[in-house]
Amino acid sequence: MSEAPRPARAHTGATGRDAVVVGGGLAGVTAALALADAGVRVTLLEGRPRLGGLAFSFRRGDLTVDNGQHVYLRCCTAYRWFLDRIEGTALAPLQHRLDVPVVDLDKSEGRRLGRLRRDPLPVPLHLGRSLAAYPHLSLAERASVGRAALALKGLDPADPALDDQDFGTWLARHGQSPRAIEALWDLVGVATLNAVAGDASLGLAAMVFKTGLLSEPGAADIGWAHVPLGDLHDRLARKALDSAGVRTELRTRVTSLSRNADGRWSVQVPGETIDTDAVVVAVPQRETHDLLPAGALDDPGRLLRIGTAPILNVHVVYDRPVLARPFLAALGTPVQWVFDRTAASGLREGQYLALSQSAAQDDIDLPVADLRERYLPELERLIPGARTARVRDFFVTRERTATFAPTPGVGRLRPGARTKAPGLYLAGAWTATGWPATMESAVRSGVSAADAALGALGRPRPRHLFQFEEAA
Secondary structure, eight states, X not given: OOOOOOOEEEOSSOTTOEEEEEOOXXXXXXXXXXXXXXXXXXXXXXXXXXXXXXXXXXXXXXXXXXXXXXXXXXXXXXXXXXXXXXXXXXXXXXXXXOEEEEEETTSOTTSOEEEEEOOSSOTTGGGHHHHHXXXXXXXXXXXHHHHHHHHHHTOOTTOHHHHTSBHHHHHHHTTOOHHHIIIIIHHHHHHHHSSOGGGSBHHHHHHHHHHHHSSOTTTTOEEEOSSOHHIIIIIIHXXXXXXXXXXXXXXXXXXXXXXXXXXXXXXXXXXXXXXXXEEEEOSOHHHHHHHOOTTSSSOTHHHHTSOEEEEEEEEEEESSOOOOSSEEEEESSSOOEEEEOHHHHTOOSSEEEEEEEESOTTTTTSOHHHHHHHHHHHHHHHOGGGGSSOEEEEEEEEEEEEEEOOOTTGGGGOOOSBOSSTTEEEOSTTSSSSSOSSHXXXXXXXXXXXHXXXXXXXXXXXXXXXXXXXXX
């Protein structure tokens, strides 16, 4: 016999102080914390058995494995606020100063290593010495990169005209050779945009490079979790939510949203209807499309026109240490970025490397055996120590819809936090944050949705919530 539906549940607080957040990724957790910090009674509903969205961990034998390697930059002030809010800053430290080893396998032995690093000098001099000595470009290409960077600095990423152009064409018009695009612009752009320059909106690319490389000397310093992502985005996030008084329900998928005659909202989940004053929908764009009531957006079909892009992660466990660096980037090989995840995963013997492969349309559906045949020899070419090590484990994780595709024209498809339905708000890295699909974008979207809801609910803005805007 099926369970009888439970009656509608309403918070007991005064009207104007209740909210439901649909989705427990970074956007949803941020929105829930922001609303709760302002005195709103919040219920967070997540269909999965965990929080964290697409930045999560799982167990594989004795290892704790991240589904993919996630990094952030010093300029990611919203995500840094989020880490501080959940008391996780010390677990995901930043580099003292940008330093990226870049290995080019097309070069002869002994000449393969280059570095992208900054000096303690003002912009743009902070990268001058590094680019002048970057061995993977010719002298003429290095000079042309400087000229293109100055031209990029003059662009306004918010200009709608930039969104209609692709970054690759703009780079070619500004004297960038295919080699310069591959060895520098795409080295950074593919990892941050999840697309090669020719497939990326000029507006989004300009935002990435201006903010990360041309705003402040330390803006591009890299940070990453030194613990499993689940420790941050699930365990610590849940602890923060509990402390803020948020009711968090996992394995609870919302089936419908409807606005009542009294202006409040009914949120339907299996066995229960939750009545509330405001709803923040913080799930992927296709799921959002299916939940939105009629009239919430002028053209809800535009959500379905926001494409997606995959990320493939290749995981290799060796019987001995093979890489002395915490990470490196690669050229002249299908391998893009390699990270040492040994300590974070709990591995006690050997070494665990994770390969992060963005814009992985060609590889995302290949069988594991084919990926093993493709990537293990490349790792042996890239890392001399791997040639004599034994592979103890090899597996892959696939996120076929890891990010929205940052194609030209995507800007006009991304909705803002407010909808045309009073009390209904949108959040997610795919919404109109001005950023590509990053953890930073997700957190910013949650803040924007909460801010819009607080205004409508007549609740004050918690000042600490917007400290990251002041930092920016």
